[in-house]
Amino acid sequence: MPSLAKPIQALRARPLLVDCLIAAASAALLGLGAAPHGGAFGDPAPVGVVLLAVLVAAPLVVRRRYPIAVLLTSVVIMTVYTSLGYRATLGEPAAFIAAYTVWARYPPAKAVAPTVAWVVLFELGLVLGDVPSFVVDTTRLLAQCAGTIIVGRLGYLRADRMVERAVRAEREIRLEAEQAVAEERIRIAHELHDVVSHHISVISVQANLARYVFESSPDTARTALDTITGTTTEALDELRRLLGVLRPPRYELREYRPQPGLADLPALVARVREAGLTVKTRTTGEPRRLPPGQQLCTYRIAQEALTNVLKHAGEACAELTLEYGADELVLRVRNSASEGTPPPNPAGQGLIGMRERARMYGGQIEMGPVGSGGFAIELTLPYLPQERAR
Template structure:
């Protein structure tokens, strides 16, 4: 259950009010008149505004000091109602500039000395020492609190900026890889177009087959271009490394390399293997690669299983290990690229990725990707319709 800030302020305001009521019981023993109805009313007038101290610290401080001055002038024991103004002053120093808090400190000290002047048996050196010492201590702690809050806000802004840059860098890297996928499609289209033109008169069936391949490949290329434009946010500085993009057919090679490095890993394939869009295969391959890297970093010699399952309209890959390390080390606590890359890739292809500990122990990364371009398009359109205009 989350406690509302107003409720917290009300509880804090109740603390000096309660202390004031308890201290007031000792007034007669100290030679001061006991609080009557007017005294309790002034006591409430000093402390109740503290509920709004974080919203209007200077106004609350001025109201508390004004009511406290009236309380002192009425002849009541000043100590009883001193806690509210001091709390209000601390709030001013923790939320406002040093210049504002200095002015409030002078006012608090002046009222304190005024109370000493009216007190029949007060020692003025002691009163002046208290009038200077208490505001100085409160100003010190309030200033520390204000600087700590400013530092926290600055750190949060810097973390948010680092996370934003990490997302942009990851999107740029994905866009570079998609660029190579599109280039592959265009190469296929170019070859098939040349073949179709060459056999257009002599071998019409082959020409029709080439045209069909061009139609299918161009549709996939348009999908990849749409995705690339969706993630591309800034001009690319360098190209992607040359060579064919990895896919699901190379998962075995990936598992063998990891196994050669000392990790006990097994690959399981369920369903009928079939060729998928290169971008979908690249997405699945990269997620498995990142998940295995995560196991090597955090789970040591844990037994790991890579599961690849072909569904009718989707493909699912899971990386499951039985590591017994501290799970908190595996969960994202900063702007790391690994989880960001998984999420960005899954979102780009209309899929989902789940990362977290298993109830029976260990850790799991599960990715589900739709394999039908129509399904992805319909999901993207639905998300666009739900987006605010």
């Protein structure tokens, strides 16, 4: 048995060769078993009839690609052969192999129709050929047909289980890969936290030292500043290394640009106006220079709010207000009503993202319908302690 493993494996790797061998064997049985009406095995038959019998098996070469077409073609040729009064004394393997392929490839709903056509055409051939053993041939056909359907159905179920098993295995591999990536990202996040914390602590200590001895010991202050410079360089190198690990494998390098801030709001408003939305802007209070993170938070929320107006109320007018208070920055984006267009869903992904951004910087965001069908979003972002002192 072990000696047959390699040849069997080689044949499985060449399905077309297997089908050619099956077609050749079926053609040999049909050709050798061709007999005239009322004849028996070994009785001579015209060459044309033998060729017609061989032709019944020829479509089996492409049975995997066109199962139903192969079955119907073989049965039609066999019907012509039988209706001319000739018999296949060694059996009719081509039709059964083709029927098995249909039932092994398709569910019953799709395999029943060609099988019924096979039986009907076979019976038609028996009637036209005036076969003396009509009842015997019909009974044999139905028994063989039932066996073919059972075997083919078992093959279909087995293939279906194999596909399901392969899909499950692929899903498990993908989940394992995702889990490994998540664990690696957590490890990198911890490492990133340790690197940043260490270097920031060193920078803070040295900066306090430099400020303390700035006038009394300039050399010590200069040494502290040199240490800050070196530590900053090391921190940036470590961050680049860790972020390089997090970059996707096929990430295309592109030009890096600074993140947008409050100074970019006029450009954002201009783009929205070019898209067809009427936007009014207003700024109150004394503008402050906020940290980049807070500026980015405010910009992104304004961007999302104006985008929502474009999407959900494109014919409305919008008003964007920036209010610099004593302790907090307030951003308001309000739009008028637009007929026939519902307000955005507060549970939508964009609005959820706004809440997350606001919460990240200790802010609050309120949103909902106002006036007669309009919608408003209001962000309240408290200043950092050092900003409040200014």
